[in-house]
Amino acid sequence: MKNLQTYQTKSPYSHGDEVIYNCQPGYIKFGRIKLRCNNGKWVQSTPHVQCRKRPCGHPGHIKFGSFELVNGDEFVFGARVVYRCNEGFQMLSPTDYRDCRADGWSNEVPRCEAKNCAYVQIENGFLASKYEHSKNNYFPSSIGQVISYSCHPGFLTPNKEEWPRITCTKFGWNPEPKCLKQCDPSLPFAHGRFIFLNQQTFREGEEISFSCDEGDDTPNAEGTATCTKNGWSPAPHCDTKTICEGLLLEHGDIQPRKDQYQPNDVLQFYCHEGFTIVGPASAQCYPFGWSPLPPRCKEQVNHCKAPANIRNGSIVDDLLEEYQHGDQVEYECNIKFVMTGSKIIECVDGKWTPVPSCTLEEKKCGPPPSIPNGHAAGTVREEYIHGEDVEYECEENFVIVQTSLARCLHGLWELPRCADFSTKCARPNMPKNATFASAVPLKSQYDNNDVLSYICDSRLREAKCVEGEWLPKPECKDLCPPPPQIPNAIDVAEPRTYESGEQINFLCEKLFVLQGPQNISCEDGKWQLPPRCVDVSTVTVQHSTDFPIAPGSQSNPMPATSDGISSRDLLDFLHTIHAAGKSAALKHRIVVYKCPSAWLPFHTPLVFLYSKISREAHGCA
Known part of the structure; x- marks a missing residue:
């Protein structure tokens, strides 16, 4: 019979012999199981007595989780229950199931614990210094742990607080830390103005309206601009209706050839056989005219002598005595120095395009942070200077992608990534x-x-x-001409053609401030509308409820001047702010001081920056 066993054995059995049976392990019997030999056949003396599966009782509840019966429909011998943790919790035990065996339930009830919150890297932001410098003590964080973060200049938190707090929950950090691009509506632009009431700052994704003076046009029909990662888009410009006149190229051709061109039109230049093009092979029409300027076609072009050395930098390749027309040379700055201008110069008919310069970068980086599935290799220091590299390595089954080096740039780490080795x-x-x-x-x-x-x-x-x-994604798109050379700007972009998606940055000369996006992109063979470099003396005073308009008002007294500062030094300071990509109206208000003639031999009013944070004032020298 099924699930029975006996220890009474002999051979053969006679008529009338009886044998008592027990149940196999894992089964229990109800009553006494006896079989009798009756005319050569075994007959159960008590037919209603049987072996049943041994019950194990309840398997036990799991805190922060649940279980499911996957084998059988009762908690009896042979059954299996599988445990699962609730969302936001993770299994601590190595086994997630229990089996009902002959001696009861196998192993202990599994345990669930809340998932920890890992160290978080915030794009365009940073954690409070105590978390950054002692991350091993704070991360991973337990549920309920609260930390604070802030954003780099030019970016805002979603609630616009300077140091918002985020909490570790079972679903991760809440709210998710973000730093959104900030766009400033108070900076003026020619021939127009923004339309806004009390909102002094705009975040990424927010839209603003603007109007143009009579007789001018807006760059989009609605007269609106949206705050994006690259600033206002479309750039809030009001331009008189502009056309670019047709060009002539001696000993060459222009395509397409027309008498007049509209902004964004692109021309291609070609020289006749036997002539060499000196200058760009293409140009684009902008509101201020053609840029770059059209080339010339020459029968003979001149060579260039060795390019000049630069202070605190060097030429990447071996130096030659002579270079041919069209040859290029690349420069690099020493560690701790940052480059201003294009890193690549070109020999153009015997003359080199402008060489870059290297200036000291004082911002430093802290210890290199851990990255998902990877970390810095070897011993790390507490401080690194601009341009220093640190080697990274990935955990098992992960591989470094793109580069294995992290680089300290302008006080922030540019980090590598670790990818799953099996990803194809x-x-x-x-x-x-x-x-x-x-x-x-x-x-x-x-x-x-x-x-x-x-x-x-x-x-x-x-x-x-x-x-x-x-x-980048494989694609074939038209090339953009060399970048626009806007008036009063420093040439920081390489003088070459650019592929769709590439970006360039702008930096104004001293005594000029950037008006419009700091960078523009090449899109389908055409550059986005570039910004302008505006004379700082044309910057108007902005009305603010936080700061008085007129200095010396008794009801709203302006900060007192101390040792003072010369107008040129102050303008240099203003230029530095814009060069660093900061908005002068973000944490500063612009007011105008007029100093006695005995103090300042200038007719132009002194532009003054008053810091909301430090409340430090500078006056007249």
Whole structure:
């Protein structure tokens, strides 16, 4: 019979012999199980007595979780229950199930504990210094732990608080720490004005209206601009209706050829056979005219002598005695110094384009932080200077993508990434007018950091496999002309053609401030509308409820002047603020001081920056 066993054995059994049976392990019997030999057959003396599966009782509840019966429908021998943790909790025990065995439930009831909150890296922001410098003591954080963070200049927290607090919950950090781009509506722009009431700052995604003076046009029909990561878009400009006149190129051709061109139109320049183009091969029409200026076609071009050395920097490649027209040279700054101007100069008909300069960067970085699934290799220091590198390594089954070096730049770490080793990239579909240029046979899948080369309209391009996607995405788009050279700006961009998606930054000369986006992008062969560099003396006084308009008012007294500061020094300071990408109207209000003639031999009023935070005042020298 099923599930029975006996220890009474003999052979053979006679008619009338009886045998008593017990149940197998894991089963229990109800009554006495006896079988009798009756005319050669075994007959159960008590037919209603049987073996049943041994019950184990309730398996036990799990705190912060639940269980499910997956084998059987009762808590009896052979049953299995599987435990799960609630959302926001994680299993501590190595086994997530219990089996009902002959001697009861296997192992202990599993345990669940709340998930910890990991160290958080905030784009364009940072944690309070005590968390950054002692992260091993604070992270991972337990549920209920509260930390605070702030944003870099030019960015705002979602609630606009300077030091908001976030709490570790079972779902992670709440609210999610974010730093949104801040756009300033108070800076003036030519021939127009913003329309806003009490809102002094605008965050990324918020929209503002503006109006233009009579006879001027807005860059978009609605007369609105949206705050984006790159500033106001479209850039809030009001321009008189502008056209660019047609050009002539001696010993060459221009395409397309027209008598007049509209802003954003792009021209291509070609020289006749036997002539060399001196200057850009393309130009774009802007509200201020053509940029860059059109080239010349020459039969003979001059060579260049060795380029000049720069202070606190050097030339990357070996130095030659002579360079041909079109040759380029790249510069780099020493550690602790930052470059102003284009790092690449070009020999153009015997003359080099302007060389860059290297200036001291005093901002420093703290210890290199951990990254998801990776960390800094070797011993780390408490402080690093601008330009220093630190090697990183990934945990097992993860691989560094793009670069294994973290670099300290302007007081912030530029960090590498660790990707799952098993992540692959499928062979990409090549865009129209593109062909693969790889010398090895193509594969169906590629590993992280694999590089594919392809040709777009005779131009060689590359894409790298990074965490399952190709960067940059393989595509063939028109090239943009060399960047616009706006009046009163320092040339910081390389004098070359640019691919769609590439960006350039702008920096104004001293005594000028940037009006418009700090950077623009190349989109489908055309540059976005660039900013302007406005004479700082034209910056108007902004009305504020926080600060008085007129200095010396008894009801709203202005801060007293102490040792003072010269107008040129102050303008240098204002230039420094804009060069660093900060908004002068973010934490400062601009007012005007007129000093006695005995103190300042200038007719232009002194522009004064009054800090909301420090309340420090500078006056007249």
